[in-house]
Amino acid sequence: xxxxxxxxxxxxxxxxxxxPAGISGTTEVAGSVQTDSRLVEPGxxxxxxxxxxxxxxxxxxxxxxxxxAVVVAEQELDLAAPVLVVxxxxxxxxxxxxxxxxxxxxxxxxxxxxxxxSNGKTTTKNLLGxxxxxxxxxxxxxxxxxxxxxxxxxxxxxxxxxxxxIVEMGASKVGDIARLVRIVRPDVAIVLKVGLAHAGExxxxxxxxxxxxxxxxxxxxxxxAILNADDSRVAAMAELTRAKVRWFxxxxxxxxxxxxxxxxxxxxxxxxxxxxxxxxxxxxILGEHHVMNALAALSAATTLGVPLQRAVAALxxxxxxxxxxxxxxxxxxxxxxxNDAYNAxxxxxxxxxxxxxxxxxxxxxxxAVLGEMAELGEYAREEHDRIGRLxxxxxxxxxxxxxxxxxxxxxxxxxxxxxxGESVQVADTDAAYDVLREELRAGDVVLVKSSKSAxxxxxxxxxxxxxS
Numbered sequence: 001x002x003x004x005x006x007x008x009x010x011x012x013x014x015x016x017x018x019x020p021a022g023i024s025g026t027t028e029v030a031g032s033v034q035t036d037s038r039l040v041e042p043g044x045x046x047x048x049x050x051x052x053x054x055x056x057x058x059x060x061x062x063x064x065x066x067x068x069a070v071v072v073a074e075q076e077l078d079l080a081a082p083v084l085v086v087x088x089x090x091x092x093x094x095x096x097x098x099x100x101x102x103x104x105x106x107x108x109x110x111x112x113x114x115x116x117x118s119n120g121k122t123t124t125k126n127l128l129g130x131x132x133x134x135x136x137x138x139x140x141x142x143x144x145x146x147x148x149x150x151x152x153x154x155x156x157x158x159x160x161x162x163x164x165x166i167v168e169m170g171a172s173k174v175g176d177i178a179r180l181v182r183i184v185r186p187d188v189a190i191v192l193k194v195g196l197a198h199a200g201e202x203x204x205x206x207x208x209x210x211x212x213x214x215x216x217x218x219x220x221x222x223x224x225a226i227l228n229a230d231d232s233r234v235a236a237m238a239e240l241t242r243a244k245v246r247w248f249x250x251x252x253x254x255x256x257x258x259x260x261x262x263x264x265x266x267x268x269x270x271x272x273x274x275x276x277x278x279x280x281x282x283x284x285i286l287g288e289h290h291v292m293n294a295l296a297a298l299s300a301a302t303t304l305g306v307p308l309q310r311a312v313a314a315l316x317x318x319x320x321x322x323x324x325x326x327x328x329x330x331x332x333x334x335x336x337x338x339n340d341a342y343n344a345x346x347x348x349x350x351x352x353x354x355x356x357x358x359x360x361x362x363x364x365x366x367x368a369v370l371g372e373m374a375e376l377g378e379y380a381r382e383e384h385d386r387i388g389r390l391x392x393x394x395x396x397x398x399x400x401x402x403x404x405x406x407x408x409x410x411x412x413x414x415x416x417x418x419x420x421g422e423s424v425q426v427a428d429t430d431a432a433y434d435v436l437r438e439e440l441r442a443g444d445v446v447l448v449k450s451s452k453s454a455x456x457x458x459x460x461x462x463x464x465x466x467x468s
Contacts, residue, residue: 001045001156002100003030006070006082009045012099013072013092015084023082029069033096033156035149042067049089049149050074056089090148097152098183101165104158112184113300116169116177116215117192117228118208119348120293121146123285123321124192125168127297131314135306136163143322146170151180164304169215174207177214188303189215189243190226190296194233195347209233219243226299228292229254246303248295256299263288265336265359265445272298272312279312284319286326286338286359289351293321324457326352329464334442339460344373344451346383350390356447357394364443367398369432369459371450372405381408388412392421398439399423402432403454429459436463 007025010017017025031043037059040046046063048056048071060071060079070082072092077083086092104110113128115121122143129140139162141154146168158165167184171177194209216225217240225241228234229249238245247254250261258270258281268283270291283294294315301311320327324342331337340352349370356366368391376383388409391399398421401410413423426432440446440463448460 001030001033002104002158002160003028004100005029006084009070009096010084013084013086013095015072015086015092018076018083018085020080020082027069027082031069033093033153034063034068035093035153037063037066037068040066040068043069045069046071047089047093048073048077049093093149093152094179094183097155101155101158101184104160104162108160109163110158110165111163111187111304112165112167113188113190113304114167114169114181114184114186114215115190115192115296116171116212117190117234118195118212119343119345119351120192120290120296121168121170123290123325124190124293124296125166126322127294127315127318128300129166130318131297131301131306131311132164132166132304134310134314137161138164138166140166141168147172148176148179152183155184171211171214174211175214177211178218181215181218186215186219186223188224188226188300189219190300191215191234191237192228192293192296193231193347195345205233209236213237213240216241216243224303226296226303228296230292246299248292248299250291254295256295256302258291258295261288261291263355263358265361270294272308274298274302274308277308279308281312282316284316285321286328287351287355288358289348289355290321290326324460326355327460327464329460331463331465333440334444335440335463336445337460337464338445338447339457339464341371341448341450341454341457341460342452344371344449344454346373346376346379346386349373349387349449352447352449353387353390353394353396356396356445360445364445365397365441366395367400367436367440367444367446368396369400369402369436369446369448369456370406370409371402371454371456374405374451374453380405384408385412385415388414388423389416391423392416395421397421400432400435401425402429402450402456402459403427406450406454429455429462432456432459433462 040063046068064081072084132138145154223243225243229247248256256274261270327339329337385408389412410425450456
């Protein structure tokens with residue numbers, strides 16, 4: 001974070017500063033901002049936020065022992081470091097992020113890119129981050145820091161020389177993205193897709209569409225909205241923004257589009273067409289569904305002035321989307337494991353299954369190990385059933401369904417009709433591991449896919465031999 005005096009910090013957060021003896025309000029702090037005391041380093045600002053299951057104030061002493069320069073809390077604390085008492089810790093965090101980003105923006109060349117969508121946010125963030133990092137100092141979220149706490153913490157990593165800030169914007173209800181937009185107004189806004197991810201929390205796909213549209217509704221005429229031309233719900237957002245619209249997609253009407261898409265076990269190739277320019281792209285990331293994420297990243301990068309060929313060169317160096325996202329593991333014995341169990345929605349589950357079917361070479365057997373797609377609410381049974389039927393239609397050879405919450409996948413596969421494959425339902429990941437250990441053989445390609453809450457990512461690591 002940029003240097004701020006303690007008095008400035010108090011003014012920005014509208015807090016009351018409690019100073020221990022020997023420390024003045026003009027003391028500067030410039031360390032990282034943390035909400036987890038275990039991540040605190042010397043000089044960090046620790047936000048002791050109250051949580052659903054615990055209170056950050058309980059860990060304030062530990063944070064100070066780890067070197068926290070100041071603790072921001074909603075109560076007075078007796079500590080050997082300055083304490084900034086605020087009414088609302090989350091709101092104080094937002095005020096600080098907004099002020100810091102505005103100061104860096106006013107003083108330099110900082111450009112902010114916001115990304116949202118039901119699927120693909122993290123992959124797009126990583127692809128764009130790789131491109132922009134090659135152009136100058138760039139800040140992008142770690143993992144999926146995209147909510148009302150994680151996003152501001154990521155924003156506060158900007159320094160005086162930061163040229164690009166990428167903000168991943170997730171939401172669990174209408175209004176969440178609007179709140180993040182108020183903290184940091186994007187110069188470029190990307191909307192990837194509107195689907196059923198988290199539809200149970202939102203209350204339906206129409207509410208999801210309203211929530212995602214919040215990213216573009218307050219953009220100004222000098223800003224750019226990058227929209228998916230192939231998703232009708234995203235395309236409709238063009239009517240809601242004053243910003244210049246730039247389209248990406250597979251159709252000829254898109255400003256940045258892909259042709260000749262080919263998926264294989266080595267990655268995905270396509271030709272990107274941007275106006276009069278063309279370039280051949282070889283993505284190391286598995287799955288043709290990532291082509292849309294790549295197009296979105298290339299659209300944003302070229303909008304920010306990065307030459308297309310240079311952007312493509314950086315894109316091609318990205319080895320994987322993210323840990324546990326279409327991550328290819330080779331445990332030996334001629335077996336390949338695709339661990340894609342960090343998140344799952346009906347769209348991403350279908351895309352992963354299609355990739356599994358596409359990359360199968362002659363003589364190889366496909367095995368899908370599938371768990372629950374969480375947060376679907378009333379759509380849960382129907383969508384799990386649909387995935388089971390899709391596995392049959394794609395001729396997946398073996399289906400292993402893990403957990404009672406995913407049972408409709410197993411039932412749907414069984415009801416689909418003629419199928420040479422076989423589905424089995426198991427209670428948990430240990431039972432799934434036992435089945436796999438008994439059955440896997442050379443030439444098997446195994447997809448492991450579920451929502452994070454189902455825990456299948458650790459099963460993927462276990463059978464794939466990953467250690468980190």
